[in-house]
Amino acid sequence: MADGNGAGLWAMAHLGTPMALRVAATLRVADHIVAGTRTAEAMAPLVKADTDALERLLRYLAARKVLVREADGGYGLTAKGELLRDDHPDGMRAQIDIEGWTGRAELSFVHLLHSVRTGEAAYPLTFGRTFWDDMTTEPGLAAQFDASMAADMPVRAPAIAKALDWGRLGHVVDVGGGDGSLVVELLSRHPELRGTVVDQPETAEAARKAFAAAGLADRGDAVPGSFFDALPAGAGGYVLSLILHNWNDHAAGAILRRCAEAAGAEGSVFVVENVGPDGESPHTGMDLRMLAYYGGKERGVGDLAKLGAACGLSVRGVYPAGVLSVVEMSARA
Numbered sequence: 001m002a003d004g005n006g007a008g009l010w011a012m013a014h015l016g017t018p019m020a021l022r023v024a025a026t027l028r029v030a031d032h033i034v035a036g037t038r039t040a041e042a043m044a045p046l047v048k049a050d051t052d053a054l055e056r057l058l059r060y061l062a063a064r065k066v067l068v069r070e071a072d073g074g075y076g077l078t079a080k081g082e083l084l085r086d087d088h089p090d091g092m093r094a095q096i097d098i099e100g101w102t103g104r105a106e107l108s109f110v111h112l113l114h115s116v117r118t119g120e121a122a123y124p125l126t127f128g129r130t131f132w133d134d135m136t137t138e139p140g141l142a143a144q145f146d147a148s149m150a151a152d153m154p155v156r157a158p159a160i161a162k163a164l165d166w167g168r169l170g171h172v173v174d175v176g177g178g179d180g181s182l183v184v185e186l187l188s189r190h191p192e193l194r195g196t197v198v199d200q201p202e203t204a205e206a207a208r209k210a211f212a213a214a215g216l217a218d219r220g221d222a223v224p225g226s227f228f229d230a231l232p233a234g235a236g237g238y239v240l241s242l243i244l245h246n247w248n249d250h251a252a253g254a255i256l257r258r259c260a261e262a263a264g265a266e267g268s269v270f271v272v273e274n275v276g277p278d279g280e281s282p283h284t285g286m287d288l289r290m291l292a293y294y295g296g297k298e299r300g301v302g303d304l305a306k307l308g309a310a311c312g313l314s315v316r317g318v319y320p321a322g323v324l325s326v327v328e329m330s331a332r333a
Contacts, residue, residue: 180207
């Protein structure tokens, strides 16, 4: 066991605590305690766990001030433990639930050494298939992923919509645009604008329904397709909102090239990413997640400019959009 000056580093490196927290989140330990099930003996059959092993988990978490062990042998929640409740506004329990998409993806960090040595995703080494294949294979994961992406839109979409005058483009195509939330926001703010979502068939259908529900079916449409294939041509703008960071340089370049082809000489490509406050300092934690999950990469404006240059695109502007930025590129001279 490490001691002295190494104790702090050991505390950072020791995998026991993060995994104990994730198992407690997955078993909904905090919710059971709140409901009155306070002992391992009573809780074990409810969570389908071994009584002795569960008791050891609860003791471990009590020693780390997540739970408190009471005189009668039952457990209560500390302030930290409250964060593991499913109804806590921070939403932490669902994020670290091993049976949810984010908690499952985080397990790929066990093979981070593989990613660092090869530049490849660790996810396939962990689960035997890519993240995207896993989403369509494991029941419920794709729906969780889509819901997670949509949950950020009430904050993200207005900031993007206010970042620049989208109305001047006439027609925007949101490439990989999910359920259409961003296009709904753009069309609502810019009555002269038309919008199209390109995404997988089921997702495109969800976007089409969203346009109808918002009363925008006359200006918004959705077409099934992939951003690796030819895109609807001739629009004034092609939006890639948090798409490129999911892919390595080769794949990201291919996606950007498809947008450049569709935009032609007159249109623009708008890459929405978190490039950092100075444009060149992406979030380091997210960067490692992108590597481990997808083999992807967080990029600064300089990185995006290099990808664009290979497709004949030049950066024309960078517009703040909350924590994100909109990087405009075009082939115009």
